[in-house]
Structures are given as structure tokens and as C-alpha cells.
Amino acid sequence: MCGIVGYIGNKQACEIILKGLKRLEYRGYDSAGVALLNGDLRVYKKQGKVLDLEESLNGKNIEGTIGMGHTRWATHGEPNDKNAHPHQSPTGDLSVIHNGIIENYATLKEGLLQRGHTFKSDTDTEVLIHLIEDIMKNANLSLQDAVRAALSQVVGAYAIVILSKNHPEHLIAARKGSPLVVGIGTDRGEFFLASDATPIVEYTNQVIYIKDGEIAIIENKELTIKTIDNVIQTPYIQELEMNLEQLEKGGYPHFMLKEIYEQPKSIFDSFRGRIDGRTGNINMRSVRDYQEKLSKVNRLILIGCGTSWHAGLVAEYLFEDLARVPVEVEYASEFRYRNPVIYPDDLIISISQSGETADTLAAMELAKQKGATVFGVCNVVGSSIPRLSHGGAYTHAGPEIGVASTKAFTAQVTVLTLYALAMAKQRETLSSSRIKQLVKEMEAIPKKVEQALKLNDKIYKIAELYKDAKNFLYLGRGYNFPVALEGALKLKEISYIHAEGYPAAEMKHGPIALIDEEMPVVVIATNNEHYEKLVSNIQEVKARKGKVIAIVTEGNTGLNELADHVIEVPETENCLSPIINTIPLQLLSYHIAVMRECNVDQPRNLAKSVTVE
């Protein structure tokens, strides 16, 4: 999604902004631009990467200690130079960058066209800056008041930053539905603005997350936060947890690979301090705080999108199996528009890496309006989802930069397992000794993931054989059906190979028609009650000459003759096996994508956090 960076202070803004935009590249984008204020207001923008923009700035005047930059992920209007941000007002005195969608832009544009405005781009954003200048002129309002007046006419989502040639010490920003963070610099009057904290972290760890409906005004070295109705707010200054090292590749060729290899640590961090294998204790603050509510919960509704939805599917098995609570798992985008039936004794768990996914946020808001208690399981500290939740838990996986989610998924599954175990304890659906056994095994998972990562060379060789496949099928059952879905998603999003995940038993109800000697089929066949049935499914694939890549439990040689490739992963409890079984699938997608020369960390058309509908 679009990325925003702003700077006001004593340093040269352009360098800080370009560096910040590079840090935001992981969000996904197709063009970039900057606006710099130094007597006049200069705007430079370009389709392509930040590097293309940087090269185009050679020889240009880039002086100025106030400025803003943007990476655009096209929504309204194709990706090209003219649609790139910043956009300017008719006089060129004002400039804006925007993340979000102005849903009523056509109506607003119509009014402006009737008043003689002409537009240079196809974007909704240009309409907004025209509207602000139009209001300033016709209603004779100050910039600040005109911004508030214009925003009160806007339907949709936005995070915006505005520069004005006639207000050289000024920077105005506002948010509704799209994220925006202010960093407080070390020099007096130095402030940073960004879509998330990654461009800010190397300058300061003091940040303020702007809330929906708030406007930040930086004027004469002071920051004021107001509501759109002009009520002054007391900002809450937060200390950032992330550090610069976490945002760099650390010797790995791609963030995705680094993040895959970080999993022994990120999984450990997600349960650190929350479980104790010696006693079987599970210590989740939200479970303590909502003890009474949880004891009465009759149904869990898990919501998320993409990989986070897959984590929800794994959790469906966990909560039903361990805690005997009925569970529904919903795509946030469907849930929010379905007028769902929600009872007061439902608990909604909203799962998200970024904490900013627009559909997930809207689904949570709906659930809250209907009186439900909402928990968030989220990775990004201070993001919108945890702030909107009644309770919940951070996954503590550290910043995930690769667009394809890897360590965030295993951390989500880990935290959801802890919730399931805590509820099992509370409801006495498992004996204390069984809980202790599972907690102990959870503590052993990071080491087992480390072992699974040693399969890398073998998986690389398998990737070489199938890198040119046109399709892939992933099969799993029970706890590992969502793992099959996740494996297929990982492959398609980064390698652009069409892939489907299926519950293995469903194969004969349709997908089996696709199987021929060209079709690689990844079967997750680790030891559990479904194993024999999965062997039958493998037989069915082989009878049609499909190529089988089987993930089996270490020591199982039963498939050596039947499958084309056997990948042995460490043994664990069935309910914890999704965490381990995901690892070889992540590595397989990664290697195939690299071999196909795909942009692994920033796959085409994809955004890291989807902050628009």
C-alpha cells in the first residue's frame, strides 16, 4: 500500500525522505515522489522504484529542510508519472500525499469541474487538494480550517500530509482509516511523519500514533494534535520497541529468507514469559483480565485475511480440539458486509500481522458495535488493531518486511495455541498433565524448527526440478489442511505459479481431474490419525502419474517407494505440527521464486499491509 514520509527540522529533508521511502518499499508500490519546500514548493515524481526517482533527481534543486515523500500503490488511475504523488493544487501553492481511497471523489470532482477546475491526473487525491484550495479561496479560510472543512466532506479512508508554499514552517497531516505515525526528533522542532515506524526508527524512538479523525499540525517548531472538529488532544508518546538491525537484511539475500530463518527465535519470543513447561503454567494477561467473560464464551469467531486467515483456520482445530469451544473462521472482508449474527457471549479474535488491514479493522468495528468482546492477535506494536481491541496478545515476531508472511504466521499460530491451552485449562477440557505435556512440547518447538531449517539443501534440489511447473497442488488433512492452503498461497504470491490448497479427501471431488505427469502435488503426511488415508490419496495421485512431494515425520520410510520426494520433519504433537510443517513449504516457495527470478520481497501487485478495501 501507499507509503508516506514527512520531515520538518534542521536537516536536509530529501535524503531523509528517500531513505524513509526505501524503508517503506516492502509495503508494495508502483511509483514514487517527493515535494520539498524551500521558498518555493518543488514536486518530483516518477513511475517505478524509489531508485528511479532518486536518479531522476540528479542535477535538480533538492534543497529544503521541510518535505514529504510518497510511494503509490495504484487504486484510482494506472501507475504512471502523472498519477504519482504528490499532487498539487491549481495554483501550485499546495501539495498533498495520500494513502487511502476517497470514495466520494467523483461527486467532489463534479462540483469542482463545475467551478472551473481542471485536473492533471486520474486520481482521487488530486481532487482533495483542489477542494482544499477551493475552500480557502471561496470561503476565505485559513489552511488549517480549509483542511478540516475539506476532510469533513470526504467519505473514505485517508492518511495525508500537506505542504503549503505560503506556510514555510508548517506541515499538516491527518488520518482516518489509514495509518500515520509522528516521530519526535531529538532537535527541538524536528518531526518525522510516516505510514509506519520503519522510516523513523533510526532517528528517534519517541512516537505518537495519530488516531482516526485527528489532525497533526506542526507549526513554529511545535506539534499540536486536534480532532477534525478543532478540539485539542493530549498526545500519547510511545516508545518504539523495534531497532534498526531488525529492519536490515543481515547478510541474507532477501528479507523473506531472513525471516524464515528467524523463526526459531520469533516462535520463542512469542511464547517467552507466557508458558512454563516445568509447571504447565500459561500466563496470558488477556485471559486473566477477561477470566469471567472467557469462562462464559459459547463461540469464538476468528477473523483475518490471507495468511492471518490461515492462522485462524489452524486455531479452529486447536480451540475445538483442546478447549471444546465452537469456532467459526471468517474472511474479514466477507464478515463485515454479511450482517453476521453475534451473541453477547461470543468472543471475536482478530488476527493480523500489520494491525492495519482495512477489512479486518472494519470487521472488528462491526463486531464491537454488535456488543461483542474483541481480542487482537497482532504483530505490529501500537498499530490500529490492538488499539481497537478490548484485549489480546502481541505475537512479538519482530518486523516482517517480506510481503510474503512467514514468521508472523508461525508466531500467530503459537499465540493462538497458547490461548487454546489457556481456555482448555480454564474449562478443564484437558487434564493438567496433558496441558503440561503440550506446554513442554511447545517449548521444544524452536529447536525442532531449527532442525527443519536444515532441510534447506534438499528442498533447494526439489525446487530446481519443479521451478517451471505451471500448477501445484497442496494437500493436507485436519490440522494440516490450513498448512496446505498456506503453502499454496506462499508459492503463488511470490513465484506466480498457480497453486491450490485442498483438504486431501476433497481431491477426488474435483482437483483430481487436473492430475497428470506435469502436476507436482505436495502432501503433508506427518504422523497422525489421517496418515493411512493420506497414503491412499498419494496412491491416487501416483496412479495418474502426478509427482508427489511428501512431508513426513522423521524416521518414516513408508513413503520412500511411493512418493517422488520425501521430506522428513521432526516429530511433534499433531496439534503443534502446523508450525513445523510450514517451514519446508516456505523454503520451497522461496527457492522456486528466486530461481524464476521473481522479486521475492516485493511481489508484483501485492502490498504488505492492505490499508484499503
Ligand code: M6R
Ligand atoms: O497484516 P495482515 O496479517 O492483516 O495481512 C493479511 C494479508 O494481507 C496477508 O497475510 C497476505 O495474505 C500476505 N501477503 C500473505 O503472505
